[in-house]
Amino acid sequence: MEHNSIARPIRCKAAVCKAAGEPLEMEEVEVAPPRAHEVRVKIVCTSLCHTDITFWRMKDGPSMFPCILGHEAVGVVESVGEQVQEVAVGDTVVPVFLAQCGECADCLSPRSNLCSALPYRPGMPRDGTTRFSLAASGEPVHNFLSVSSFAEYTVVDVAHVVRLGGDALPPEQACLLGCGRVHWVGAAWKVAAVEPDSTVAVFGLGAVGLAVAQGSKMRGATRIIGVDVNPDKFEIGKKLGVTEFVNPNDIGEQTVSEVIKEMTGGAGADYCFECIGSVSVMAEAFKSSRIGWGKTVVLGVDGSAAPISIPSFDIMRGRSVVGSYFGGIKPKDDIPVLANKCLHKELELDEFITHRMGFDDINRAFDLLAQVQCLRCIIWMDGAEQKAGA
Known part of the structure; x- marks a missing residue:
């Protein structure tokens, strides 16, 4: 196992964001x-998420630029620092923005997935610094969501790393x-x-809503009603359970x-999922839920932080509204379970991959x-793994 006592700095290519909304620049x-x-990881492939787009456009992010975005990826451990025992050089890992230290009250409780020992902070989780700098000038480059996967190599805290063992899941699915x-x-x-045999309503059939539909089907829902203004979403929705x-x-x-x-x-849906980020749609989803036990889960984020208008009388009659942060998932416990479901075709990922390209084309993915x-869009770091139809 290579610890940092013998590991050396690595120079590599990264897509650096230098200003809000501007194209990323390839830099050494x-x-x-x-x-x-900490763990240094060689990224195999990464994906672009709407969260990357949101922060890329953010003009007033604290200590934001220059930075390396990206937080959906899979890679191989290149070296490890002291006190790292759960992964070793050569392991395939998925870095995640949500920590799981395994020791705090939240990590030990089934009621929470928000690690209280390592809450989100800019920079590396334990000291707030960065492991990136521009090779030409030495200027520090900020990391992003504890991952920064738009680089050929990145450094991630071990609490943010999930080891994938057993049978190999294709990298673009693991990503x-x-x-x-x-x-x-x-x-x-x-x-x-x-619950099995329940009715679900999904508001918004983008990547969020389609995955919710698939998760509901996996849980045994018999009716999954998709709500969307784009009729083109309906066909792919059918493939994923709608x-x-x-x-x-x-x-x-x-x-x-x-x-x-x-x-x-006349009853309403047992479960409603708001996947758009509109407070008016959140209220409409709540109205669509069943009196007595209807549960509305809010996944979309309203940028204005406007309040949701819900009559207190309807709350009294058994309906509820809950938020969802990382789906309640504890990364180290639950991601290997989902990976196994992918291997056994219980969870379909290929339908979500609509584009593939090499690292140099990352701005086209944006x-x-x-x-x-x-x-x-799957972005292969070496560009050699692009498939036909990208």
């Missing part, structure tokens, strides 16, 4: 050796376990705990909640996702 960066509790796919499937699996569709543009004077109640004999032309 120096990646420092891992310190105690998607690092953020969105886990979060959204987990919302149905862990947060809502969807059984019925509602287009808000095609229902005249009715509201979506009225239509869903009609479809369910354009595609910003223009809502893809669900997930």
